[in-house]
Amino acid sequence: MSGPLAGIRVLDFCWIGAGALVTKAMGEAGAEIIRVESRSHPDNLRLTPPFRPGTEGLEASGYFASRNPDKKSFALNMSKPEAREIALELASNVDAVTSNFRPGIMEKWGLSYPEIKAVNEDVIYLVMPMQGNDGPHSSFIGFGSTIAALGGLVSLSGEPGRTPVGTGTHYPDHVPNPGHGLVAVLAALFQRAKTGKGQAIELSQFESTVNVIGSAILAGSAGFSVEAVGNRKPGVVPRGTFRTSDDRWVAISCSRDEHWLRLQEEMASDGVDSQNPMTTSSEREARRDEVNEVVAKWVAGLSSEIVAHRLARVGVPSGLVNTSADVLEDPRLAEREFWHTIEHPVIGELPMFRLPFVTAAGRTSMTRPPLLGEHTWEIASEVLGMSSEEYDRLTTAEVLY
Amino acid sequence: MSDGHLPLAGVRVLDLTDRLGWYTGRLLALLGAEVLRIEDPNKPQEAPLPPAVDVNGRTVSFHEEYAHSGKVISMLDLASEEGSSALADLVESTDVLLSGLDGRAPGGWAEINPGLVHIVITAFGWAHTPHDDEIDDLLILAAGGLLHLGGYPDSGPIVPYGGQSYLAAGIYAASAAMFGLIQVEHEGSGYWADVSAQETMAQALEDSLPGYVLTGKIRPPEGAEGKEAGTGTYACADGYVSMVAGRLGTARAWAALVDWLTSECDEATELVNDEWSDFAYRQTSEANARFRQIFEAFASTRSKETLYLDAQRRMIALSPVSDVSDLLANAQLRHRGFFSEYDHPILHRVVTAPGPPFRFADVELPVLGPAVEIETAAFSDRGST
Numbered sequence: 001m002s003g004p005l006a007g008i009r010v011l012d013f014c015w016i017g018a019g020a021l022v023t024k025a026m027g028e029a030g031a032e033i034i035r036v037e038s039r040s041h042p043d044n045l046r047l048t049p050p051f052r053p054g055t056e057g058l059e060a061s062g063y064f065a066s067r068n069p070d071k072k073s074f075a076l077n078m079s080k081p082e083a084r085e086i087a088l089e090l091a092s093n094v095d096a097v098t099s100n101f102r103p104g105i106m107e108k109w110g111l112s113y114p115e116i117k118a119v120n121e122d123v124i125y126l127v128m129p130m131q132g133n134d135g136p137h138s139s140f141i142g143f144g145s146t147i148a149a150l151g152g153l154v155s156l157s158g159e160p161g162r163t164p165v166g167t168g169t170h171y172p173d174h175v176p177n178p179g180h181g182l183v184a185v186l187a188a189l190f191q192r193a194k195t196g197k198g199q200a201i202e203l204s205q206f207e208s209t210v211n212v213i214g215s216a217i218l219a220g221s222a223g224f225s226v227e228a229v230g231n232r233k234p235g236v237v238p239r240g241t242f243r244t245s246d247d248r249w250v251a252i253s254c255s256r257d258e259h260w261l262r263l264q265e266e267m268a269s270d271g272v273d274s275q276n277p278m279t280t281s282s283e284r285e286a287r288r289d290e291v292n293e294v295v296a297k298w299v300a301g302l303s304s305e306i307v308a309h310r311l312a313r314v315g316v317p318s319g320l321v322n323t324s325a326d327v328l329e330d331p332r333l334a335e336r337e338f339w340h341t342i343e344h345p346v347i348g349e350l351p352m353f354r355l356p357f358v359t360a361a362g363r364t365s366m367t368r369p370p371l372l373g374e375h376t377w378e379i380a381s382e383v384l385g386m387s388s389e390e391y392d393r394l395t396t397a398e399v400l401y
Numbered sequence: 402m403s404d405g406h407l408p409l410a411g412v413r414v415l416d417l418t419d420r421l422g423w424y425t426g427r428l429l430a431l432l433g434a435e436v437l438r439i440e441d442p443n444k445p446q447e448a449p450l451p452p453a454v455d456v457n458g459r460t461v462s463f464h465e466e467y468a469h470s471g472k473v474i475s476m477l478d479l480a481s482e483e484g485s486s487a488l489a490d491l492v493e494s495t496d497v498l499l500s501g502l503d504g505r506a507p508g509g510w511a512e513i514n515p516g517l518v519h520i521v522i523t524a525f526g527w528a529h530t531p532h533d534d535e536i537d538d539l540l541i542l543a544a545g546g547l548l549h550l551g552g553y554p555d556s557g558p559i560v561p562y563g564g565q566s567y568l569a570a571g572i573y574a575a576s577a578a579m580f581g582l583i584q585v586e587h588e589g590s591g592y593w594a595d596v597s598a599q600e601t602m603a604q605a606l607e608d609s610l611p612g613y614v615l616t617g618k619i620r621p622p623e624g625a626e627g628k629e630a631g632t633g634t635y636a637c638a639d640g641y642v643s644m645v646a647g648r649l650g651t652a653r654a655w656a657a658l659v660d661w662l663t664s665e666c667d668e669a670t671e672l673v674n675d676e677w678s679d680f681a682y683r684q685t686s687e688a689n690a691r692f693r694q695i696f697e698a699f700a701s702t703r704s705k706e707t708l709y710l711d712a713q714r715r716m717i718a719l720s721p722v723s724d725v726s727d728l729l730a731n732a733q734l735r736h737r738g739f740f741s742e743y744d745h746p747i748l749h750r751v752v753t754a755p756g757p758p759f760r761f762a763d764v765e766l767p768v769l770g771p772a773v774e775i776e777t778a779a780f781s782d783r784g785s786t
Contacts, residue, residue, distance in 0.1 A: 003580075004580040004581070004583045004584040004587075004592075005580070005583070021604075025576065029580055044650035047650075048608070048650075049608065049612070050608055050611050050612040050615045050616055051615060051616075052615040052616070053615075053616065062608070062611025062612065062614065062615045063607070063608045063611055065611065066608075066610065066611050113762070131733050132733070132737055134736070134737065135732075135733045135736040135737050136732050136733060136736055137713070137732065137733035138733070139713075140713045140733075141713065141716060141717075141718045142645075142718045142720055143645045143718055145632075145643055145645060146643045146644065146645055146718050146719065146720040147720070148643075149634070149641075149642070149643030149720045149721065149722045149723065150643075150720035150721060150723055151723065151728075152723050152724065152725060152727075152728050153561060153562060153563070154634065154641075154643060154722050155640075155641070155722045155723060155724045156561075156562035156563065156724075157551070157559065157560075157561040157562045158553075158559060158625070159553065159556065159559060162553065162625070163625035163634055163636065163641060164625065164634065164641065164722060165551060165552060165553060165559060165624060165625050165634075166551070166561060166634075167547060167550065167551045167561045167565070167605075168550040168551035168552065168622050168623055168624070169547070169550050169551070169605065169606075169607050170607060171547075171561070171565075171605060173607075174604065174605035174607060175565070175569045175572065175601065175604075175605050176568075176569075176572065176758070179569065179572035179573055179576065179601075180428075180572060180758035180759055181759065182576045182579075183428055183432075183572065183575045183576050183579060183759075184432075184758075184759040184761075186576060186579030186580065186583065187408035187409060187432045187579055188408060188761070189579075189583055190408060190409070190579060190582050190583050190586060191406070191408040191409075193583060193586045193587065194586060195406070199408070199761055199762065199763060200761070200762035200763075201759055201760070201761055201762070202759065202760045202762070203758065203759040203760075204737070204760075206733070206734075207734070207737070207739055207755070207756060207757075207758060208758035208759065210728060210734070210739075210755050211755055211757075211758040212563060212565065212568050213562060213563050214467040214754070214755045215450075215452055215463040215464040215466075215467040215468075215563060216452060216463075216562065216563065216725055217725060217728065217729070217740075217753060217754065217755050218452075218463040218466060218467055218752050218753070218754060219452040219454070219463040219725075220724075220725030220726065220729070221725070221729060221742075221751075221752055221753030221754075222463075222745060222748055222750045222751070222752045222753075223750065224452065224454050224463075226452055226724075226725050227724075228562065229451075229562075230559055231539060231559055231560050233451060233537075233539075234448070234451055234453070235448045236448070236537070239537070239539060240539075240557070241539075241543075241548070241552070241557040241558045241559075242557070243557060249543075249549070249557055249558055251539050251540055251542075251543035251548065251558070253537035253539050253540055255448065255534075255535060255537060315533075315534075317534055317536070317537060317540060318540065319540045319543045319544050320543065321543045321548050321549045321558050322543060322544055322545070322546045322548075322549060323546065323549050323613075323619045324546055324549075324606055324609040324610045324612065324613040324619055324620060325613050325619055326546065327545070327546040327603050327606070327610070328610070328613070328614075330544065330599075330603075332525045332526060332529040332544075332597070332599065333599070333600065333603060335528075335529070336526050336529070336597060336600070338597075338600050338603065347615070349614075350611060350614055350615070351610070351614060353600075353603060353604045353610070354600075355573070355576075355577075355600075356569075356570075356573045356596060356597055356598075356600030356601040356603075356604060357520075357573065357574070357577045357594040357595055357596040357597065357600070358526070358594070358595045359577075359580075359592065359593060359594045359595070360507075360508060360592070360593055
């Protein structure tokens with residue numbers, strides 16, 4: 001492998017969401033990721049849709065696949081007593097150990113930080129418990145969507161007076177928590193490269209999520225009102241999403257007066273008279289609903305293709321609200337090779353997203369997501385030096401399973 | 402094990418970014434880097450990012466204050482000869498340079514500093530971002546596909562709070578800076594990365610992308626309703642709660658939920674009927690709507706805090722939809738000493754700030770306060786390092 005993490009090996013117990021994305025990014029940067037998983041208690045994502053029609057089972061999930069390219073799969077059944085020795089032996093041969101369980105799981109398996117450190121003095125050990133390792137709510141459970149709610153992002157996102165909506169996704173699992181976790185692990189790897197010393201890192205997914213509404217904490221604590229405002233932004237009118245005649249949405253954001261003047265002129269060419277000039281943003285702000293209504297009516301009479309083209313031509317900041325189909329066709333993403341299509345023996349062709357930046361080295365190659373246990377023998381023999389007899393015995397005993 | 406040094410102690414970061422990269426410097430400062438931000442007094446002022454307030458003729462943007470916390474800020478007239486020469490000196494002596502659309506292209510400082518880590522942060526990537534306009538968060542989310550999954554099915558997509566595409570670009574730019582520092586540490590040569598905020602959003606589309614590719618279906622926005630009984634946002638006595646119970650992997654939570662509701666609410670007894678144990682039935686709009694009626698009737702006399710604690714005791718993934726005051730009072734965050742306070746230099750009020758998104762076992766990360774302005778743009782003396 002090449003990349004800034006070439007030569008780095010990770011023993012990865014992460015599953016489902018946030019944790020899996022940390023190690024996906026590390027794999028793309030050249031690290032060897034050894035994903036520990038088992039048929040006895042498979043990652044829920046392996047059984048989660050979407051599936052290509054007609055396929056099923058532990059290898060068929062497109063959702064699992066999207067988070068797990070550039071990883072190797074080592075089948076190890078942690079409920080078997082013999083598994084611990086194998087995990088510890090692996091841990092003594094890696095640079096980092098990662099997990100995102102509730103507090104107590106790694107400890108139950110005898111794989112706590114002190115226990116791993118005893119066999120690997122300078123290991124980097126990342127945990128990502130939902131609410132941190134300690135405290136009255138440390139055993140609480142949740143998913144990305146409930147963490148977004150708990151962390152304040154949901155209450156602040158929506159139309160005033162309506163049920164708040166957040167992002168409509170498990171956002172903390174996809175951006176703040178893997179992103180912050182990745183930054184922390186890389187900082188520890190950098191420090192280790194300089195000093196030779198390891199580190200234990202704890203990322204509370206709750207605390208990490210509160211960091212992406214940090215500005216609201218500052219404002220609210222100082223006594224200023226902080227609430228959901230929909231698509232409104234002071235001084236920017238119109239700003240919002242407008243439905244086109246073909247039932248698509250276009251986003252428009254006139255942050256400067258000239259943007260509005262261009263939009264007004266374009267609407268006027270279709271005979272839309274926006275009545276008063278409302279040249280300044282404060283004039284428009286005072287009559288925001290009226291401005292939005294005029295724009296909404298104009299957009300509603302045009303197809304998405306036409307409205308997008310016309311707004312772009314005259315320089316009104318705008319864009320189609322891209323669907324999952326559109327992003328695959330987006331020319332910017334395509335030119336930057338953001339999508340990489342892998343060929344998977346069960347799923348077939350599937351585009352994977354890459355890291356959100358390109359470097360001088362260009363995009364690296366990508367290996368498809370592993371089948372469960374696909375690399376067990378390779379790792380057992382090459383990393384652990386295991387004999388084939390021992391491997392057969394442990395497989396039959398459902399330890400390597 | 403550790404000598405207690407911060408991971409980025411001794412690392413210099415020069416911050417020339419626009420709002421897409423502000424948060425990067427904050428994260429690097431948290432990790433111990435010295436972050437010097439240069440602002441050009443002659444550059445046209447952008448409208449302050451919300452939340453912002455006007456007090457005594459001065460505008461305080463909490464977004465900016467938060468993103469710049471932990472930095473040192475200095476003014477430099479970059480159009481002047483002295484200014485541009487001072488900048489070149491700073492670039493020569495920094496380890497990491499963060500810049501945006503009005504800076505140089507990725508790698509454009511290599512002649513002056515061959516070992517530089519240069520991170521360029523723009524909306525759509527250096528070559529694809531129009532240089533004449535600032536790009537609004539709303540438009541980045543629209544381009545990245547995340548906007549389409551949010552908002553209300555009837556009234557359209559709604560941008561989430563707080564400039565999420567700016568923060569996401571900031572986080573991943575920080576990871577790029579770390580990759581760069583690691584590579585430079587090993588190989589000595591420089592590194593650059595060209596970060597696209599659009600791409601940070603396009604990696605957050607969860608199952609919708611493979612869903613489209615594998616089934617041809619475009620995932621519609623779910624709104625606040627959720628797509629099945631047991632999962633969604635529900636009204637209660639003093640606000641809302643958010644729950645995930647009953648979908649794959651949480652089958653036991655559904656049983657616990659039924660048990661809870663039926664033990665405390667007569668109207669819920671129908672949930673023990675056979676059809677409700679079938680996940681496919683719970684995904685029907687009829688079941689989803691009926692469950693909402695039952696649960697919201699139950700929740701209407703209970704606070705979000707009561708529901709939270711009762712549900713968690715039963716291993717049901719339910720959380721309050723917290724507002725800022727809930728967060729400031731949250732028992733878990735208080736127990737963990739998450740918040741810190743500072744006296745606001747302009748507002749003359751006490752402001753509470755969130756703690757770091759991660760913690761290191763052997764070293765306490767610094768408590769960040771508002772950026773400090775200094776007269777002369779210079780890094781501190783790092784002595785023998």
